Amino acid sequence: MSSHTLEARAHELAAAFSAKDYEKCATLLPPLKLMLAQLNILVPLPSSDPSLLVLARDILEIGALTSIFLRDDVLFSRYVAQLSSFYALKDKLSPPSVNEKKLIALRLLLLLSRNDIAEFHTDLETLEDEADTDQYIRYPVMLERWLMEGSYDKVWKATTQRSEVPAEEFAIFADILVDTIRSEIATCSEKAYPSLPLANAQHLLFFSDESELKDFIEQRGWTVENGRIYFPQEEPDALQNGVAMESIIENTLGYARELETIV
Amino acid sequence: MAAEDSKDKEHKEEKMDIDVADKPAEKEKSPEEIAGLVLNDIKQNFGFLEKAANNFEPRFSMRVLRGLGGLRRRLTPDIIVSALDAAYSSPDHKSAQLVLKYLEREATSSTMDVDASATVLPEIDIYMLLLTQVYLLDQGDAEKLNAFSDEAIVTLRSYNRRTLDALAAKMWFYYAHAKELSNMFTEIRPMLLGVLRTATLRHDTETRAMIMTLLLRNYLNTQTISQAHQLVLKGDFPENAATSVVARYLYYVGRINAIQLNYSAANESLIGAIRKAPQTKYAAGFLQAAQKLKVIIELLMGDIPERSLFREPMYKNALLPYMDLVQAVRIGDVPQFSQTIEKYRDAFKKDGTYMLILRLRQNVIKTGIRMMNLSYAKISLRDICIRLHLDSEESAEYIVAKAIRDGVIEATIDHEKGYMQSKEILDIYSTQEPNIAFHERIKFCIALHNESVKAMRYPMNQHRVELKNVEEAREREKELATEIQQGDIEDDDGDFDGL
Structure with missing residues (x-):
């Protein structure tokens, strides 16, 4: 297994990807990843050959984007996790990746659509400066801000109008996000309006x-x-009272136990 | 009693240290005299270290370390070199050579008794290396410090003594600090993780706590928050470590929790960190950082920090941007909030609180809505939109609806007529609220009690003395009982006689 065959296959993959033949990409990817693993560059080490790493990175990026188009969330997350160790070596790899920001933004959007806000912020914290400036990353960041404050109309506009979406991959999440805001609005309405x-x-x-x-x-x-x-209309029912009683009993028993240890 | 005595002495000593540093009169003393004093201090510390090693009493090494801060400001290469004479019996000792090499000095071998067979106590050996490390750090030569730390660590790792733990932890701290100064974050991780494993296997509490804290700092500095979180989850942090390390650890845990939206947990950690940190001017930097974070977290939880905090001299200047921020949030003024962020952006970014502050925007809006809900029985959505500087009435409606759902306000919306109708304010005492508040306080008191019990010091073998006392008391009781019995009989007899 030489790096030449790898390069040839990588070209084939890139060609299929730019022709938007994602099914073909999906069939090409597994053997390629196997080759990467055999060349020991699936996980970048400081000792690996930089040019091979760039190749590996580009292959994985195509894999990630393909999985977005094929709507395979799990696979996408795995690709992004693999890529993150490549991005950590940024200074050694040239040319720098053109897709890095896009993929990070997509991952943020995926977390947002899953309503995994804690993870969203954990990822976001790593990019401090880019949150305001990068056009791709700005998109999920703004969406999150609007969702949190409740400006659902802005989310609706941003997800459904073509001009607002920074790249076509982002539109894939539109359906999920619209569903999310609809159910949010519905629960809000139940509380806010009598009719x-x-x-x-x-x-x-x-x-x-x-x-x-x-x-x-x-x-x-x-x-x-x-x-x-x-x-x-939800009634303040007896069940809740029962729960309250239970917690009072539990607390009091707890105090008794603590006092026992003190005296 | 013995413990108290030595504690008193410690207090005095600490005070003296501060006096020396503060009083200008002390400067009139000649450098030779000061050097002599410092040298004496160091030699005294050797004595303490010996005691610590012989009696297996970590208190003494802790005490030596506590004096390190005061000593540090007065160190000179000459003092270290003369201390070497006292520490190592032979100038050919590996560590002595090492120290001399980095201080760029020649051994003053004339005064040394050449006795190659004598070995130096590991505690004293490490202490000397530590002093040199601190001295190099204060010289600001990161490269030299780095190289020295690398070699010093090799010596440290060649020892395996539990009486060394406290010193070892300190040395690892300066080692990591040195690496941080030369921006080598990822490089030292495998090393630290390895040390953590060894320390855990050896039940080396001090080093374990220190390394975990250092690792957290390392992860947070390189923004790998998820790994830091994993470490907190999987790693078992020793609760009985030195308080200053615990304080630092809690601060980092608070930071991680804040990033992951676990605000109440973060708040608890930070309160712990602030209370456990030493309340002196040397810890001001740490306390300020912790307070800054705590202010933001309180705001995120919907609380307003107390105003008196911003008046304290230690925090007054450092927390100024945060006070402006609190004011904007408190009155729910969105434009003022944006201006404050604009104005202090760089300060916030430097503190690493910028991303957290951006999350506050929704809180500002919510406070604004709550203010209006409290002041008006009925207000049109248009007015809300204007007051909060929102882009459209539509947004205002959604935002108000969300506020109602989140329980921020008690109100309903009339969509056709476009206004928000406030509900009567609920009597808080008819709800669970007071109960919960009481529970929180009781829980806190109990936890405080338990922690105080844990924090008490139990001197070894003290219970034997008590046992002896108890035995004596019992004996006395027995005597007393027999006496009473006899007395009783006599009394009884007397009574009989009386009858």
């Missing part, structure tokens, strides 16, 4: 036609009367 006219609800929830809204209402278990949606 809501159907037409307004359709507008609030960003539905284009009424049948979609009907399905959604059914899913959430809301009741409709005279063209208005009535949200189920």
Whole structure:
């Protein structure tokens, strides 16, 4: 197994990727990764040959992007994790990667769509300076900020309008994000409005036609009367009281135990 | 009693150190005299180290280390060289050679008794290396310090003595510090991890605590937060380590928790860190950093830090940007908040709090909404939008709805007429709230008690003395009992007589 065959295969892969034949990419990738592993450059070591590492990095990047297009989240996360050790060696690898920021941004977006905010911020902390300046990373950062403060209309605009999305890969997450904000808005509405006219609800929830809204209402278990949606009011029920009693008993027993050890 | 005595002495000594550093009158003393004093101190420390090694009493080595800060400011190469004479019986000793090499001095062998067979106590050996390390650090020559640390560590690792633990931990600290100064973060990780493993296997609490803290610092400095988090989760941090190390560890844990949105856990760690840190001017940097982080975390949790904090002389200047920030959040003023961030951006970035502060924006908006909710029974969404400087009425509606869901305010929205209607304010005493608050306080008191018990010092064999006392007491009791019995009988008899 020489590095020449690797290079030839890598070219084939790059060609398939630029032709947007992602299925073909997916079949080409496993043997390539096997070759990388055999050449011992799947995990970069300080001693590895830089030119080979660049090759390996580019292959893995294509793999990551392919898995995004094929919507394989797990595979994507794995690629990004592998790549992160390449990015850590940044100064030694030239040319620098063109896709690095894009992939990091995509990973952030994936975490956001999964509502894994803690992990999102952990990743974000590593990029302090780029959060405001890089066009790719800015996108998930702004989305998160809007989601957290509740500006759902801005999220809607940013995910659905082509001009707002920085690259085509990002649009793949649009559906998931729209679902997320819809369910967020729905839970907010349940608490915030006593009732809501159907037409307004359709507008609030960003539905284009009424049948979609009907399905959604059914899913959430809301009741409709005279063209208005009535949200189920939750009663301050006895169950909660029971829980409170239990916690009081538990606390008091805890105090008793502690006192026992003191006296 | 013995413990108390020595503690008193320690206090006096510490005070003296500070006096020496502060009083200008001391400067009138000739350098030779000062050198003599310092040399005496060092020699005295040798005595303590010997005691620590012979009696297996870590307290003495801790005491020596505590004096290191005071000693450090007065060290000169001459003092170290003369201390070498006292420490090593032979100038050919490996460590003595090492120290001389890095101080660029020749051995003053004339005064030494040449007795090659005598060996030096490892504690004293390491202490001398440590002094040199500190001296080189103060010279600001990172390269030299680095090279010296590398060699000193080799000597350290050749020993395996539990009485050395405290000194070893300190030496690792300066080693890591040296590497940090030369920006070698990733290079020393395998080394530190290896040492952590050895220390854990040897039940070397001090080194273990120190290395874990150093590793956390290393990870956080290189922004590898997830690894730092894993270390906290998987690593078992020894709770009974030196308090200053625990304080530092807690600070890093607080930082990690804050980044991962675990604000209440972060707050707890930071309170612990601030309380455990020494409250002297030498720890001001640490305390300021911890307070800065704590202010941000309190704001993120929706609390407002106490104003008196910003008036304390130690924090007044350092926390100025944070006070402006708190004011903006407190009144819910979005533009002022943005301005404050703009103005102090570099300061925040330097403190590493910038990303956390950016998260505060939503809190500012929420406070703004809460203020309006409290002041108005009814307010149109348009007005909310104008007051909070939001982009559109639509955004305002979503934001208010989210605030209601998050329990920030008690209100409903009328969508058709476009206003927010505030609900009557709930009587807080009819809820679980007071109960929870009480529980928190009781929990805290109990924890405080338990920690105080743990923190008490139990001198070895002290219980034997007590046992002896108890035995004596019992004997006395027995005597007393027999006497009473006899007395009783006599009394009884007397009573009989009386009847």
